[in-house]
Amino acid sequence: MSGTRGDVQPASHLAAELHSRGHDVVAAFPPNLTSLATDHGVPVEPFGYDTRAHLASAAVRRGSHGSVIDRVRSAGELWNLGWAEMTRDLSAIVHRDRPDVVVTGITTEQVAAPLAESVRAAVVGLHHAPVRTNDVHLPGFGADGLPAPVTRAAWSAYENVLWTATRRRENTVRAGLGLPSARRPVPYRLADSGAVEIQAYDPALCPPPAGFDGDRRPLVGFLGGAPAPSPLHSELAAWLDAGDPPVHIGFGSMPLRAAERSLGRVSEAVRSLGLRALVAPGWNDLDRDVEQEFGPDADVRVLSGHVDHAALFPRCSVVVHHGGAGTTAAVLRAGRPAVVRPVSADQPFWGRRLEDVGAGVMLRGDDPTPSALASAIEAAAARSDGARRMQDALVDPERAVARAADLVESRIPVAR
Known part of the structure; x- marks a missing residue:
């Protein structure tokens, strides 16, 4: 495989x-x-x-x-x-x-x-x-x-x-x-x-x-x-406990043209909504100074290493992701609405499916602006009930x- x-x-x-x-x-x-x-x-x-x-x-x-x-x-x-x-x-x-x-x-x-x-x-x-x-x-x-x-x-x-x-x-x-x-x-x-x-x-x-x-x-x-979901690191768990559920934004395995610029736009979008965010760079490498800027105490925090989706997603409000089948499944199991920003392959397909069942929205365009991302997050949050219905409908x-x-x-x- x-x-x-x-x-x-x-x-x-x-x-x-x-x-x-x-x-x-x-x-x-x-x-x-x-x-x-x-x-x-x-x-x-x-x-x-x-x-x-x-x-x-x-x-x-x-x-x-x-x-x-x-x-x-x-x-x-x-x-x-x-x-x-x-x-x-x-x-x-x-x-x-x-x-x-x-x-x-x-x-x-x-x-x-x-x-x-x-x-x-x-x-x-x-x-x-x-x-x-x-x-x-x-x-x-x-x-x-x-x-x-x-x-x-x-x-x-x-x-x-x-x-x-x-x-x-x-x-x-x-x-x-x-x-x-x-x-x-x-x-x-x-x-x-x-x-x-x-x-x-x-x-x-x-x-x-x-x-x-x-x-x-x-x-x-x-x-x-x-195996069962891996427990969250105590420091991350404490950050989650210290405020409202954050928006999770994951790049997954998809290569981004400018990961640092994307992170800046993410930060601007969620802060304009008064929200916190967790950003998972996935298979994209970030400059060390960028990781320090978005460190453990920031309202927009960069995650380092792999964090189990099954443990993390239920503690988030909205999940922004690339639309891979595996991440789509994890978001649905957590009962959280999604914003899908597809890159390639079958990802646009899963974005459309989430839209059709009322569990998320798809962010179209190759390089979304902060305002477009903020609008998509708000639209997805309004579909929380649809996400919970899908959670109940899934095969165990x-x-x-x-x-x-x-x-x-x-x-x-x-x-x-």
């Missing part, structure tokens, strides 16, 4: 549940996120490249914020980044352990599928958004609500363009494994094989489109479970992960 914390953490919960049931489980996670498995007591192997360093690269920053030409150039640079490392690392694990089941996200399925086929293992997909052809949703395309034929045509075009661009590299792997060349995109081949693709998001937030929530693509809810996270583990177990043969 590759990607950011939001991609990998649900897989860590699933791995932990299968491990607790007595299965031999090995988690293959990016080297910067292996602790997500070890925290659960699950054996882990570093897999592929450091995803934090990847997102901080110049190519990713151009792809997120540059001109159209910059973005096209960046896509070309990033297309095959990490492919050799992922193939090497996962091949070593699969051929050493010869698993019954290989669980993969969409970013790694072109590596995982042929390797699983080479050892006759089943493939189980773990999806954090509806990322297969359907008539309704287009996560990552920046558009929903289009006529059904247009939506399906967009999916078909995407899958075939991606396959045209990547089939040579996959068929090179297949040839090295003694497998025949593939002639169709991975989603079609997985469908032909009857592979289960677990939809690890909540039907209350994203009702299933036609063809989902059946045996092939069951919706189970956002995955969660043990432990029940979701148990269902996902059942589905993986259903693919394990009785005898090899």
Whole structure:
């Protein structure tokens, strides 16, 4: 499993549940996120490249914020980044352990599928958004609500363009494994094989489109479970106790063009409302003097290190975030309204879903002003009742992960 914390953490919960049931489980996670498995007591192997360093690269920053030409150039640079490392690392694990089941996200399925086929293992997909052809949703395309034929045509075009661009590299792997060349995109081949693709998001937030929530693509809810939330540091807990619940503003794993400037705008926005704020830089590095300015005693305070969302979000008034599926789930579980300021991928999709269910608002525009941010925070705060309703409607996270583990177990043969 590759990607950011939001991609990998649900897989860590699933791995932990299968491990607790007595299965031999090995988690293959990016080297910067292996602790997500070890925290659960699950054996882990570093897999592929450091995803934090990847997102901080110049190519990713151009792809997120540059001109159209910059973005096209960046896509070309990033297309095959990490492919050799992922193939090497996962091949070593699969051929050493010869698993019954290989669980993969969409970013790694072109590596995982042929390797699983080479050892006759089943493939189980773990999806954090509806990322297969359907008539309704287009996560990552920046558009929903289009006529059904247009939506399906967009999916078909995407899958075939991606396959045209990547089939040579996959068929090179297949040839090295003694497998025949593939002639169709991975989603079609997985469908032909009857592979289960677990939809690890909540039907209350994203009702299933036609063809989902059946045996092939069951919706189970956002995955969660043990360990329990980590307690907040005593100093942070004291700061929270000393005033009204703050606005939490998290940059997540998304690269920002100017983190210090963004922090300044955040500060101006919340102070104009007479509020306090906690700012989590995430995978963005801040200058030391900036961290000192927004220190432990400031009304706008910068958090250092990782703080457990499950422990912190219930103590906040509004959560401003990038719209990743993992953070969206954590905010909903806390019953807090959200402002989503998306950067890329499926984040605009989750922002629109939160708006549609009355649990948040989406802040549009690439570089919001302090006044726009302040207005969005006020609008989100007015949706607190909707956020609490969604909290009550969600599938219990432990029940979701148990269902996902059942589905993986259903693919394990009785005898090899």
